[in-house]
Amino acid sequence: MSWQPSPLEEKRLEKLTHLQDAGIEPYPLRVSRTHTSAEALTSFDEATPITVTVAGRLLSMRDMGKTVFAHIGDGHGRIQLFLRRDEVGEESHRIFRKLLDLGDFVQATGELFQTRSGEVSVRVSAWRLLSKAISPLPVVKEQEVDGELVRYSAFADVEERYRQRYADLAVNPEVREVFRTRAKLISAMRRFMDESGFLEVETPILQPLYGGAAARPFTTYHNQLKQELYLRISFELYLKRLLVGGIERVYEIGRDFRNEGVSFKHNPEFTQMEFYAAYWDYNDVMVHTENMLAYIAQELTGSTTITYQERQINLAPPWNRISMREAILEFTGIDYANYTDAESLAQAIQRMGQERGVATQTPPNASWGKLIDGLLGDFVEPNLIQPTFITQYPRDISPLAKAIPNDPLHVERFEFFIAGMEMGNAFTELNDPIDQRQRFEMLQEMYGADEEESNPIDEDYLRAMRYGMPPNGGFGTGVDRLTMLFTDKTTIREVLLFPHLRERDS
Secondary structure, three states: OOOOOOHHHHHHHHHHHHHHHOOOOOOOOOOOOOOOHHHHHHHOOOOOOOEEEEEEEEEEEEEOOOEEEEEEEEOOEEEEEEEEHHHHOHHHHHHHHHHOOOOOEEEEEEEEEEOOOOOEEEEEEEEEEEEOOOOOOOOOEEEEEOOEEEEEOOOOOHHHHHHOHHHHHHHOHHHHHHHHHHHHHHHHHHHHHHHOOOEEOOOOOEEOOOOOOOOOOOEEEEOOOOEEEEEOOOOHHHHHHHHHOOOOEEEEEEEEEOOOOOEOOEOOEEEEEEEEEEOOOHHHHHHHHHHHHHHHHHHHHOOOEEEEOOEEEEOOOOOEEEEHHHHHHHHHOOOHHHOOOHHHHHHHHHHHHHHHOOOOOOOOOOOHHHHHHHHHHHHHHHHOOOOEEEEEEEHHHOOOEOEOOOOOOEEEEEEEEEOOEEEEEEEEEOOOHHHHHHHHHHHHHHHOOOOOOOOOOOHHHHHHHHOOOOOEEEEEEEHHHHHHHHHOOOOHHHOOOOOOOOOOOO
16 A cells, blocks of 8 residues: 555655755755764863764754754764754754754754753754654653653554564664663673684575474575575574584574464564584583573673563572473473373373363374473473473484483483573484484374474485584574563563564454
């Protein structure tokens, strides 16, 4: 649908025409900023006059007749402009008052001074329009309460905030801060990995086969090659190929894509960090994980203790470690080792639900391991507030992990949980190519046509393994969920600049 200007936009378009008629270019080529707002404020000295040129979006305007007080904001803060008719000229003063609107970008030059109220301001001697805003930004109301500036009614429609993130960022400084924190988190993570001797690499996003996770892929087609391709669901199989090639510690931070449902912690595309380290096992990976999260917390907050949803969470090592069997027994009363097939375990889960008066879902044809994983998600995960490693996962849902010696049911795998959310996954990685093929074939037989579980057998990966893969530990974590944790957000949409949303009509 083409754009139809609203009445407010029509008025702004009229002002645009008047500006052009007055010989003012509303979108000039050049800007001559000398100071950001923050630099201007810190450079003020009553004893030493200083002239600055600042630029930013017009946030407020108070017209006092011969004098105009206005605030502009840039990426570093805000500063007040003070315009007097006899200092900028009558025509320039009239245009500023009558033809500018909140949301316009302006440049202002003048000497810094302090108003009677004590606010450092620019006494404007000249100004220029940098960009005329045609659409008004959502209304923002501010009120000073006990000396604090309180903002409200700033784009209250949550879904529209996600759809128009540009407007959300423009009117909500706290939203901009979320994404600054996200960037700092990734930088701290990268710094920790680099200093730990890992090499950052990039692996294909478009892949001829998908694998490394249980997820349905997005499919596309390469016209020139006449080849069906998939957006990757994991980095794993490519990163482990690099271990074969002699790169002993390797990691990647990038996008994965999974064609599955959306929720408060799922988006079809998301940012993942995966690493693989030769000669490590999952015990080494646990130590590295807790040290990395403690390091990130210290870098972001100056402490290893953070607050999430009014709960204090201590990220300092060591974290709690508990096996999956022990955890499920503690929170459900079910010792799944007593039920070694899916049918008997499903019956035990249903009995437990009836006894507790809670709904229990046991999907038809779910494997033994999937039932156990469901118990973990439903009954254990919400209780894991402090950082916790859940270890020793069922073999049938962990096709890339080494088996625990003398234990036919479990593998050396952990997931870690913080604030009731699963944050990452790790294995002592399988490096036996014969066993790996058998695991792949077992899964294909088990899941058959189930697109969400079945992966094609990657013959090239198996070939790489046959050249010899060193023993190694591997790890993956969702950067978006970590960002939720460090910014105290309860939905992934708050930490993605442009989250995927349903069509408006649906």
